[in-house]
Amino acid sequence: MPATATRADRSPRAAEPSPRGGRMGALWRVLEGPRALDVAALLIGVCTAVLTVLGLVMVLSSSSVEAIGSTDGSYGLFRRQAMWAVGGLAALLVLRRLPLRVLKGLAWPAFGLAFLLLSLVAFTSLGHSVGGNTNWLRIGGFTMQPSEAAKLAMALWAAAVLERKGRLIRHVHHALVPVLPFGLVLVVLVLLGRDLGTAIILTGILATILFIAGTNRKVFIAFAALAATVATAMVLLAKNRLVRVQAWLFGCEGLETSGDPCFQPDHGIYALASGGWWGVGLGQSRQKWSYIPEAENDFIFTILGEELGLVGSLAVLAAFLGLAVGMYALAARTTSPFIRLTTWGIMAWLVGQAFVNIAMVTGLLPVIGVPLPFISYGGSALTLALAGVGVVLAFARHEREALRREGAPDAPTPDPSVRPQETR
Structure with missing residues (x-):
């Protein structure tokens, strides 16, 4: 009588790694190997930490100029964001320890x-x-x-x-x-x-x-x-949305509006263009001097590109890609529909929103007011994004523990000669 399939045997990714070459092939072989869940959790955690720390740095850099002379001073928005980051980290750690039944x-x-x-x-x-x-x-x-x-x-x-x-x-x-x-x-x-x-x-x-x-x-x-x-x-x-779409499609010439809908997106492009390969230096942005209104919010990626250059921008894209790869690896290996669907939903939220924001500030989409997860200023957004990562890490912990229980060396091995008792 054949032995009962284990959780790893049932997983679609538990088969032998597919023959892929190059560095991407090596990455996928790791993600398809026996330590895939550990690697996925590590990748998700590292990418989240990198994005959060970089976000705090960029909030400080982009908001300090316009906040000069305000009640809270140049560091006011940064202090608030740092407090929300601490709260989000606490939520991540708590949610990461919750069992699956509690999350359901x-x-x-x-x-x-x-x-x-x-x-x-x-x-x-x-x-x-x-x-x-x-x-x-x-x-x-x-x-x-x-x-x-x-x-x-x-x-x-x-x-x-x-x-x-x-x-x-x-x-x-x-x-x-x-x-x-x-x-x-x-x-x-x-x-x-x-x-x-x-x-x-x-x-x-x-x-x-x-x-x-x-x-x-x-x-x-x-x-x-x-x-x-x-x-x-x-x-x-909504006239303001219609004007933004018209400006995106046809430019601002001939538009009858009280403001300049091209001012912010144009200066965002100027910031990205002036950054070059390596950027003008951290804290040295010129466009944050009121050329990009509230630069710490939706258009913070343009300040990042100006100060850290193409290399810094690609690093952000790589971090979001790593976040997506880690979540995909978890969703692909689990046998739980709840874990798979929730992980895909959180990935669509964080990575999808990042795609929309970056496409917006680079002119691929009209300006629709979507912040960049982990990086844009906003306490609610940062705290809930970290909480979402905490849920995903709880799923990874649950899957790892389930695999260890099924593959534990001291687990009793069923006798194939004994027929299991039928249940009604």
Whole structure:
């Protein structure tokens, strides 16, 4: 009688490494080897640490000039960001130790909390507007951005629901209910605050999880049509968005607007161009002297490119690529649908948002107001991004412990001559 397959035997990546050559082949052989989960966790942790530290440095550099003479001084924004980073690190360490059943149990409470907070922003006086978008919640002297919590909640909740669906997800009505309507409720609440950029990221998280779960393609056709229609309507109905898209497509000549929609993106390109190969030096940016408004936010990548050059920019891209590779390796080796779907959702959030931000500041996409994860200034964004990494590291720890239990040398070996007792 054949022995029962172990967890490693069932994994699609547990087979012999495919014959690939070169350095990429060596990397994939490591990621497909027996220590793949250890390597994936290490890669995710190192890339997260590099991005977070670099983000703190760039927030200090990009914000210190315009903050001269302010109440908090040149180091005010940096101190706040550093405090949020410490809080995010604490959240990462706590979430990393949680067992899988607890993380599954948090799915519905996290969704409910995100719904409640977004509703307070949209329908009560607690909602606070920044830059024309009402996406902040202010209670006394404390402010936070609930839409950042909604990203992590979306990934956990959608994965937990779809895991329970199992193979039924291939049927259209099982894919639609309740994931699609409930998920779109969070998107609509964000859109009520006029935050199209965050709504796009939330939609991307939901679409990625549905796709990886094996949703019928008819759902995706309808989903894509609905998303395109809503995005087009949001652009046409808001003059500032329409002007940004027109400026991106045709330039600013002939546009009737009170401001200059090309000022910020043009100076962002100037900053990247003046950085050259090695940059002008850390802290030596010229464009941060009020040429790029609030340079520590969405356009911080341009300041990074100016000060650290092409080499520094490529290092950031490499760190996000390493983050994606580590999460992909974890998702590919697990046998748990919840782990696989949640990991893909968090990867779509962090890496997908980084792609949108960098494409935006380099002129490949219009300006839509999406921050660069781990690097742009923003306490809520940084803390929740680190919390999302903590969830992924908890998954990696769970998978490693499961493999060790199944492959432990002192584990009892079943006697093939003894037939297992049937269960009813």
